Amino acid sequence: MAQPRRWVDEIIEALEELGGEASLADIAQRIEDRNLMDFSQNKHWRDRIRSTIYQYSSDCDIYTGEVGSEKDIFYAVKGKGNGYWGLRIFEPKENTVALTDDDLGFREGRKKFVQHVIRERNPRIIQLAKEKFKKEHNGKLFCEVCGFDFLQTYGEIGQGFIEGHHTIPVSEVEGEYSTKVEEIAMVCSNCHRMLHRKRPWLTKEQLRVLIKNIRSEKFNEGE
Numbered sequence: 330m331a332q333p334r335r336w337v338d339e340i341i342e343a344l345e346e347l348g349g350e351a352s353l354a355d356i357a358q359r360i361e362d363r364n365l366m367d368f369s370q371n372k373h374w375r376d377r378i379r380s381t382i383y384q385y386s387s388d389c390d391i392y393t394g395e396v397g398s399e400k401d402i403f404y405a406v407k408g409k410g411n412g413y414w415g416l417r418i419f420e421p422k423e424n425t426v427a428l429t430d431d432d433l434g435f436r437e438g439r440k441k442f443v444q445h446v447i448r449e450r451n452p453r454i455i456q457l458a459k460e461k462f463k464k465e466h467n468g469k470l471f472c473e474v475c476g477f478d479f480l481q482t483y484g485e486i487g488q489g490f491i492e493g494h495h496t497i498p499v500s501e502v503e504g505e506y507s508t509k510v511e512e513i514a515m516v517c518s519n520c521h522r523m524l525h526r527k528r529p530w531l532t533k534e535q536l537r538v539l540i541k542n543i544r545s546e547k548f549n550e551g552e
Contacts, residue, residue: 356414402418479491
């Protein structure tokens with residue numbers, strides 16, 4: 330197998346082990362830990378990782394393939410220039426799901442919980458949802474709950490960044506289930522955490538009303 334393709338395979342496998350998306354630093358560390366490449370032949374092998382990703386991502390200027398083709402393997406998770414990459418096609422598995430502190434409070438069975446997290450964190454379905462949302466809103470990405478716009482607030486570093494939230498409660502799902510793009514809501518990081526703050530989780534409509542009521546109370550108090 331040709332060396333350039335070998336690096337692509339190694340990066341793909343490293344990202345799969347990391348849950349489908351990771352920073353360049355974490356990708357490099359995982360590849361080093363796997364110790365399957367000949368690092369002695371290239372002192373700048375970390376730069377090789379970056380250049381290989383660029384060659385296989387339509388998010389980069391040097392990409393020469395068609396958007397969405399088999400060559401279009403990687404995408405910039407947090408927008409171009411932020412050093413955080415994901416696999417366009419990735420199917421999470423139980424052993425690749427990382428748990429957060431909030432996840433640990435989940436009160437349903439572990440099987441249902443894992444099914445939910447796998448759906449919630451599938452980078453591909455969230456990417457498709459982002460693209461659909463942008464088409465419907467003149468290329469903009471903003472929180473469906475509070476209206477926060479990362480690009481407007483942070484400039485270029487916020488380009489293309491938003492989080493995807495699954496709107497179907499896991500308790501309503503039985504057996505095998507495939508997430509639909511329409512079931513992913515675009516939310517900012519704060520609203521995403523608040524949606525998961527209660528059990529059962531709040532809907533985006535409930536959180537929107539909560540924010541409106543709190544703002545109204547503060548206005549009446551003269552704050």
